[in-house]
Amino acid sequence: MASKSVFVKVDRPIGFSDKSHAPYPINYGYVPTVTGGDGEKQDVYIVSDLINEPLQSFEGKLIAVVHRADDNEEKWVATTENETFSAAEIAARIHFMEQYFDSTVRLI
Template sequence: MVYPVNYGFVPGTLAPDGHPMDVYVLDGSEPLDRCEATVIAIVRRRDDVEDKLVAVLDPGFAWDSAAITTAVDFQERYFDSWIELP
């Protein structure tokens, strides 16, 4: 499966499901093996135990809730979720 955004996990973290925290990295145009990114939001899920981090490579580019929702909809459409901004 090809995801429209980079999707992976944060090493050294632990989510409620016992696995590392998952993260969407929104502004990478190329697939990434590893990166340093800035967390800008959290996707909260009402119907799943695991929230998802949302990060960007360039913290100078502003993402609003609507843009984040559009970017992660390929997966989040299957869950009852919302975007939490800082």
């Protein structure tokens, strides 16, 4: 199966911090053309060993969906074209946020 390309507008770059969380260890953003389950733009975690600087935007491949049993939305996970991650590796990278939810990582 060919990977699906996704364009992400980053609104929470590496280092971003809000009132209730420690600084973001990865880039996080949204797909401007897709509406998520909460009625807002579809959120995306950007997981990569090659990217360790804050981004403004990102284009890469969609590799997983994070299902939240206790929320009305799912999160997508994207990475660079040449990287792959297991569900466990993804879960570890997004734990900073997903620890507050009953979530499961499903590879696609």
